[in-house]
Amino acid sequence: MTNLSIEAVNSVVKSNVDGRVEVYTDEYRIYNGLPKLDFVIEHERVNHSNGEFARGDASINGCEAIHSWLRVFLRVHRGVNRYNLQLYISFFAFYHNYGNRWLIRLIKSCLNWRKEVARRHKKEIMLKASI
Numbered sequence: 001m002t003n004l005s006i007e008a009v010n011s012v013v014k015s016n017v018d019g020r021v022e023v024y025t026d027e028y029r030i031y032n033g034l035p036k037l038d039f040v041i042e043h044e045r046v047n048h049s050n051g052e053f054a055r056g057d058a059s060i061n062g063c064e065a066i067h068s069w070l071r072v073f074l075r076v077h078r079g080v081n082r083y084n085l086q087l088y089i090s091f092f093a094f095y096h097n098y099g100n101r102w103l104i105r106l107i108k109s110c111l112n113w114r115k116e117v118a119r120r121h122k123k124e125i126m127l128k129a130s131i
Contacts, residue, residue: 006033013037024058066096 010033013023022042025031027049035043044058073092074080080088095102 004030006030009033010037024060026060069096 009030020039020041023034024044027047046052098105
C-alpha cells in the first residue's frame with residue numbers, strides 16, 4: 001500500500017472484517033479513523049513511545065510474532081517467486097490456524113472434495129440416463 005492514509009486503512013479493514021470487532025493497535029495516527037467505523041465496538045491502543053507494549057487484552061505482540069514466524073518460514077525456502085507468494089502465505093496461515101493438525105485437516109478436505117466430485121459426477125450420469 002503506497003498511498004497510506006486513514007481512508008486507505010479504513011477501506012482495507014472494511015473489506016477484511018466480517019461482524020463486530022475489537023481492535024488493538026499501537027499509537028500510530030493512521031489508526032485514528034478506526035473508532036468511527038460502525039462495526040468497531042472497541043479500539044484500544046498501546047503506546048510504544050512510553051514503553052507500553054501491553055495493557056490488559058490490548059497488545060499487538062501477537063501480530064508481530066506471526067510476522068516474525070512468517071519471515072522464518074519464507075527464509076527456509078530461500079526466496080519465493082512473487083507469483084507464488086500468496087500460495088506460501090496461504091499455506092502458512094492454514095498451518096498457523098490448524099497447528100499440528102494441518103495434515104489431517106488437509107487430507108479430510110481432499111477426501112471431502114473427492115466425495116463432492118463423485119456425487120456431482122453421479123448426478124450428471126443420472127441426468128443423462130433420464131434424457
